[in-house]
Amino acid sequence: MSFEVEDRVAGATERLLGEGTPFTRLGVSEIANAAGIARSTFYVHFADKSDLLLRLAARAMDDLRDALDRWWARRRSGDDRALTECMLRVIDAYRAHATVLAAVGEVAGYDPAVATVWRARVDRYARRLRLELEEDRRRGVIGAGLDVEVAPFVVTWSIERTVAEHVRSSSPTEDRALARALSHFCRSTYA
Amino acid sequence: MSFEVEDRVAGATERLLGEGTPFTRLGVSEIANAAGIARSTFYVHFADKSDLLLRLAARAMDDLRDALDRWWARRRSGDDRALTECMLRVIDAYRAHATVLAAVGEVAGYDPAVATVWRARVDRYARRLRLELEEDRRRGVIGAGLDVEVAPFVVTWSIERTVAEHVRSSSPTEDRALARALSHFCRSTYA
């Protein structure tokens, strides 16, 4: 039950993902080989390739949650610059775990276990945002045209996909432009 | 070279997808069996499972493009009701081809060929929208805070993912609420 092996497997997997191979096309042999262990040993520590992915994903999703929390905390402050800055942190968090998060989105497409965990996560983000919006509405700082039920769903999935696709295809140089655009869109929620 | 076989395969595949099996977990045997042909015959008509998917996707993506075109055409009219109505048509188009479009998004995660075609499509939608926005800017009907380069990217991927996730998880009863929310978000682009 040495943690060392699990860490080596995690590291090797992230490295392989970083080289551009999609998680789906990664064989257990390949992973075990890169980690310097026997294939049979992999199954001692992980039930499955999905099991491995979910353990990799835990940290990444927590980091993402923290970044989003900071963004929401600033949301009401009204300071556009601070908001953009926090959105940049979200993009940074995504970029730091880009390969793993991409793999989660990838596997969630066909693996029920991963799909359940991933959707539950995003749903939790959305529910959090909804609570904030409901309080905003009580305070009267929200326009009447906004659907407090549907908006969190739209905002959450929009941010997720937009940032994911951006990180995959664009360089960090352009992160700020995306952060501004996203802040602008979310800001206009209050119009 | 009978078209009949290809149509039967297409129909069978869509039926199987409709039953909830992800495209990835669908075997060629299963498809051929459902279509009433021999497995070897499948390979006479399709190079690959991805080949089959791309042919299925062609129609779906064209329908989606048409619906989006109608939406953009109304975009400037300023009539909120008409805009929402056109967004509903987009959701309808997505719903009509929900299984195939979900499969495309799914397979694009790990299959380079499908990924290329899919991203090229979405990119084409985004470029179209960008041309419209640039004209709007020339006309001066757009706020200065909007980034005409990044906004189309954000809007296109946001609509794609939001509608996809909504169609997968919600009943048509709630389509109108989503259409209103999306219209609201895009409308605020002009603020």
Place this chain on the structure above:
DNA sequence: TCATCTGCAGGACAAACTGTCCGACATATC
């Protein structure tokens, strides 16, 4: 009527991968 051609059925095949299992071995621990 007979010969030919086309397209599909059906199955064999090698290659790859998955998850399980087992014996061998080295290293600690008592």
Place this chain on the structure above:
DNA sequence: GATATGTCGGACAGTTTGTCCTGCAGATGA
């Protein structure tokens, strides 16, 4: 020195993929 732990290396059955080949049936043409 005996025992327990964890890894190795390989065997194994089961599945899927893509290719190939034989045989058959129906259509086409002489």
